[in-house]
Amino acid sequence: MIQTIRGFRDILPGETPLWQTIERAASQLFEDFGFQEIRLPLIERTELFARSIGEVTDIVEKEMYTFPDRKGENITLRPEATASVVRSYIQHKMYAVDPIQKLYTMGPMFRRERPQKGRYRQFFQINAEVFGIASPYIDAQLILLLNELFKRLGLTDLRAHLNSLGCRECRPLFHRALSEFLASKQDRLCSDCQRRMDKNPLRTLDCKVPGCREAMQDAPTTLDHLCSHCADHFETVKRTLKAQGVSFLVDKTLVRGLDYYSRTAFEIQTTALGAQSAVAGGGRYDALIQELGGPEMPAIGFAIGLDRLAEVMAQIKGCPASRGPDLFIIPLGQTAMEQAYLCSSRLNLAGVRSETDYNGKSLKSLMKRADKLNAGHALILDHRQPDKNAPVLRNMTTREQVTLALEDPTDEIIKILTNKGLPRD
């Protein structure tokens, strides 16, 4: 048997209604807030991700699906979407038309990690990005947007974690302070943190090893080292969120694994998924557009983990039951099958959800099937004694039945079903 490759999976018909619910809620909300959809390639030049995400990040170092195409050029299955959105903004000089762009996109991302609950090698994200606005109100708006989306989806046990990572001015000061601190605690840190010290010192802040936590107790934080601009910015974000009734938690250990983030960083966390607690995350990346060859332009964005979100929702509400057909047609006898097919098709074309049988089964088994499909009504077309058997329409919930005229019953059925002549429940 040929199976999916490791870490890849099928989203089966039983699960897709839930995914569609999420996707519709998200695009509806984003459109209301003035975002436009952008659709992007799944494959980009490797260089794009190496330069944006950062050469020394785990994503770029060991998780990307990178291979040479047939002409030897290195290409990569996108591990995230922001780099592509930025590339597109620059490539099409969107800033020349209007520097302010609010864009969203959804689709699969690829990272070759060890699969686990809520972590797949192909996973789906919904991304939203705002270019050209430096104001902290936009930071607040994106968090408000996430908060509202989750609220609309019926999720309440989610927490927004918030931090500020500083900017080009204050980050170097913080780095120096942190490095000095780490050097003084070196012998008490775990082996991972020893390695992180020079590679990616920020990450030592959210290490979960108890010994490290203790050693890092009074480590310098980004918040203590913010320059006055960053501090003002962060204060405004918090004040605005409070004014809008969005609850959040300032989490000074929140750091993000992509190098391009600056100032505001945030994550929406859940307790429902074990270790994979983040269902959405994002932040400001004011330097990235310029670093990728565009103009100096502020930017901020977030990504929602669709797989995780769907998982959390399924745990809370289960998957919505699929709606059965409005009508199941039961043909009895050879000529009935043709009439059933023609009638069913006409109903489908008229917007009535109709199904019929093509296998010539018994009345009993087809009634069972109508029941299993959760059909609203059953129509019995009995041609075995053509002169005396008129079509019968049965309401499956009330068991009420009416006998229709001998001729083609399609129009009458459309009338009855669309006028609720026979109430369904």
Added chain:
RNA sequence: GUGGGUGUAGCUCAGUUGGCAGAGCGCUAGGUUGUGGUCCUGGAUGUCGAGGGUUCGAGCCCCUUCACUCACCCCA
């Protein structure tokens, strides 16, 4: 990449010191020749994850491997 757990019917899972492959659900056909859900009866369905080894004999023991799963790591 590291460590633990699990692989038996479509699904959830039993399977004794190594001795004929099982249950429930689901599927399917019936239950006085025109009607579903409950109930009753019959039926079909297995590379016991894969490969090798030990043995008269392996679902069970040993080795290898793959997948799933949880955690680390990392992230959404």
